[in-house]
Amino acid sequence: MKRSILFGKYFAAVVAIALIVQTGCKKEKGYYDSTPVAGSGNLTAYEYLKSKPGIYDSLLLVVNALGYQQTLTDSSVTVFAPSNQSFKIAISNLNAIRQSLGQAPVYLTQLAKGGDGITDPKARNKANRDRAQLDTMVSMYILRNQYTSTDFSVGDGQSVATVRNNYPMHGQRIYGDAEGHVGGGAALIEYADTKRSLFVSNWSKSRTSSVDIKTKNAIVNLMNNDHVFGFDSFVSRMTLIPAPPDVINPKTDSLWVVFPAGSGYTDGQVSAGEIYKNLFDNTVGTKFICFISVQNNWYPTLYWKPKVPTPVNSYSMTSANDSKQYNRNGRAWRVQGTLADPANDKVPDAQWVTLDVRQEQNWSSNYQLRRWDFNNTVAYKAYRLVLLQTGDGLNPPDQLFQISEWTMNYQDPNQ
Missing domain, CATH: 2.60.120.260 (Galactose-binding domain-like)
Structure with a gap:
């Protein structure tokens, strides 16, 4: 009888410990499957961005000024949307350089406007070049065709082209961290400006915070708030003294x-x-x-x-x-x-x-x-x-x- 009581107490203690261990060490969920976000399918990509006031106003400003509204409304595209904060960081970096050179600050509305209304030829040419550079950078975030994060999952990812100029970008699916497990979180995309370079070490990379938001005409991915608009080239593009045009014409010369x-x-x-x-x-x-x-x-x-x-x-x-x-x-x-x-x-x-x-x-x-x-x-x-x-x-x-x-x-x- 005494042995039976002792065995019962021992068994109860083992069960209690097992329950504690199971509760405290919950099994990791591992990789999360990425599925398109519901509730945005009745909106175009342009309407989706407009439905987020205070977040994508800067992006919408340049989209409207540079003629991308129609593309985001009726074209099949993939959008990597930078937030207001991304533009703020880029403009602040540019104005810090301008201040060090004794130049007045410049703002996104001016850059998007270009040379309209500027009478001085050199200043007008500079403003138009800046607008063209802004156009190139905005296009980096809008790709031809629709790609989900799964499309970037094979091997080292996928090379893609922008809607204007066919500028080469690159995407690769990665996973965030969750529940203490490195790489065990939701699917993200590491998005890169390739700088037309064959070498990955020359690329400028950034990450999304959310992916695969399905709209009527597009897949929308949201860039991290710490992403700098233009990747690492915004300041250099806006302070660039362009190379003079090549005057060799191999067809006639x-x-x-x-x-x-x-x-x-x-x-x-x-x-x-x-x-x-x-x-x-x-x-x-x-x-x-x-x-x-x-x-x-x-x-x-x-x-x-x-x-x-x-x-x-x-x-x-x-x-x-x-x-x-x-x-x-x-x-x-x-x-x-x-x-x-x-x-x-x-x-x-x-x-x-x-x-x-x-x-x-x-x-x-x-x-x-x-x-x-x-x-x-x-x-x-x-x-x-x-x-x-x-x-x-x-x-x-x-x-x-x-x-x-x-x-x-x-x-x-x-x-």
Whole structure:
């Protein structure tokens, strides 16, 4: 009898402990399934944003000013909606820079208005450029077609295009934290401005707070309040001094490369598809590669003859896919122009005017765009880029030079 009583007490204690453990250590729910939010399906994306007064007023302001209202009303799109706070952070950052430069503050209404009513040509051009930059940034948050968070769940996510300019963005489904479990919460989207870069390390990423809000014509995702409108490029875009336009037109202009006599060098010799014309195809995915020999004074020369004489006061080159690893970037060169008519490369050197000379140039990465300016107002009939040195300056025989893009530019002094 005594043993039975003891066993009963022992059993009761075990049951009590088990109940306490079960109650205090509730099983984790694990990953949450993301399902479209109900109750917004009778609204368009534009109406949904308007139904949240005090939250998306800034977004609606620029949407109305830049002509996105119709898109958010009747087009099939995905929206990543930044809140008023996102715009506030961006504008505050911009005005902090402007204050340090002794400039007056600027506000979102001014940026959205552009150059309307501004009489000074330079100020009007600047305001219109700012409005165009604002347009590009607003478009980053509106994608062609509808995507739910599940569409961003495969592998490393999905590349997507904006409704204007087809600007490349990227989305990847992730999970928030919940109940002490890292990654055990609701589905979110890590949304990224790719900056047109092939390298993920160059992307600017931000997260949503809510996803998959279904409207009549769109899927709406809400950006975190700490997200900065424009990702990390708002200030740089609004303080940008734009690159002057490229004046090379490969459809109408003459373009050719000349290799020194006796060198045996030819276009496409190193690799059949990596030829001179690739410099003018507007993509860093292709390149031009050739030999150069300082020891033998064999300097390849790149020629451009515009259809009509054209002034140039700036130029750029973009390094290629593996230039840095193999020391193939240009180290020294000179840019020249001539008033003679170079139907071929027989124009005497004396008739070429040196406009710019660069030496000991260093490049920091592959796909790096670099620009150089010089003073010139003369409309020369032709220009040439004479390659003098490449790599690290050690000058072994038959060293390789490569770039992916070459532009010649002109900046109007009044712009």
